[in-house]
Amino acid sequence: MKSVPVKVVAENAPGAGAAPQKLNLLGLDRAGLEGFFAELGEKPFRASQILKWVHHRGVTDFDAMTDLSKALRTKLKDMAEVRVPEPVLDQTSSDGTRKWLLQLDGSNAIEAVLIPEKSRETLCISSQVGCALECSFCSTGYQGFNRNLSTAEIIGQLWYVTRMLEQEGTGRQVTNVVFMGMGEPLLNFKNVVPASELMKDDHAYGLSKRRVTLSTSGVIPYLDRLTEVSDISLAVSLHAPNDALRDELVPINKKYPIAELLAACQRYIADKPHRSITWEYVMLDGVNDTDEHARQLARLLKGIPSKVNLIPFNPFPEAPYERSSDERIRAFSNILSNAGLVSTTRKTRGDDIDGACGQLVGKVADRTRRQQKRAQRAQAGTA
Structure with missing residues (x-):
């Protein structure tokens, strides 16, 4: 048996006891993401884009999501995050x-x-x-x-x-x-x-x-x-x-x-x-x-x-x-x-x-x- 510490892989994972200040997009399924983007005046296909980036590719940095417009990426950085355990x-x-x-x-x-x-x-x-x-x-x-x-x-x-x-x-x-x-x-x-x-x-x-x-x-x-x-x-x-x-x-x-x-x-x-x-x-x-x-x-x-x-x-x-x-x-x-x-x-x-x-x-x-x-x-x- 081996027991080893693990390096945190997400730069934006909070420290112990940190209170979340932004909406964590990790927790929204397709329906939740479509509703979120509808409130922002965005098309439903944005949900598929975020699903691919976050879950399929494991990307947590909005700036790396290159098929989103710069304006949308800026908006996401202001109000949302991808935070993992x-x-x-x-x-x-x-x-x-x-x-x-x-x-x-x-x-x-x-x-x-x-x-x-x-x-x-x-x-x-x-x-x-x-x-x-x-x-x-x-x-x-x-x-x-x-x-x-x-x-x-x-x-x-x-x-x-x-x-x-x-x-x-x-x-x-x-x-x-x-x-x-x-x-x-x-x-x-x-x-x-x-x-x-x-x-x-x-x-x-x-x-x-x-x-x-x-x-x-x-x-x-x-x-x-x-x-x-x-x-x-x-x-x-x-x-x-x-x-x-x-x-x-x-x-x-x-x-x-x-x-x-x-x-x-x-x-x-x-x-x-x-x-x-x-x-x-x-x-x-x-x-x-x-x-x-x-x-x-x-x-x-x-x-x-x-x-x-x-x-x-x-x-x-x-x-x-x-x-x-x-x-x-x-x-x-x-x-x-x-x-x-x-x-x-x-x-x-x-x-x-x-x-x-x-x-x-x-x-x-x-x-x-x-x-x-x-x-x-x-x-x-x-x-």
Whole structure:
């Protein structure tokens, strides 16, 4: 494992705690840019020009945008900027997984993880500083929550990693993006959706709808809104085959139980031919990994186009669980496969740099006082 500091690549990236004074064009999708230029009395095609310069070419200096008039460039310099997250740490795992810590302001930082595979490079990005939910097996949830990321801060993770790969000249490039980093994406709906649109825009990153995946614990009102405006791939953090157990592991289930979640997922793929839902299922020793749990899960998903992704639990300090054995995971998977479900087991990647699923923590100025409350409960229990 190696850990090295990263040189900031954007000259106009602010220092820690700097307050933005200008409109950050990094955070505007095509519709947002067209609206911005309409207010300036400019034609809609200006949006395509900016998308190409900023996202496709990685240019942040308006003076270098040579197909814009000098007058427009001057106007943009006065009222706008392209500001990217400031990288402070770059770590590479023994398996090639790479994790960046990106500074947002004086007290908050997020993590983005690049997972190299034989035929693709998957970037796992964050949508919140910390997480507003408190799933019991996830270290991000243990750390607490501060705020939602802006669209610019979300897309900035892809912008930065794209630029890093280009500078290194290896020919590698991001082929897939998953909203599986810090946070619950649907609780940041208004910023996640335009970020995903930028990822798909041919003048920006040009990723297909199947190569952008949103992972959610199941915030049903926003999932239904996503159904109306997006066609990206959907992954659902299920982790239990019944409400009683999921209430413990994924507390939002108490508000949106499994039956309602399944119905919302079916609505999402109803008009999307050949699409399926990926169900994420963390394997916790003696908790949710028995043969009976597998049979319950198979019955639950019967008739729904599905892929089940079994995730060996990645431990973290204070975690109350242990990872299921490889033998138990294989037995669980076999039951699902025999029931006609497509089942895969996720290979643990980046756990030696805390970059694996459920291990991302970043740096969070916790507004929820979650860790303090947990410590108080523990102290009361031992009194």
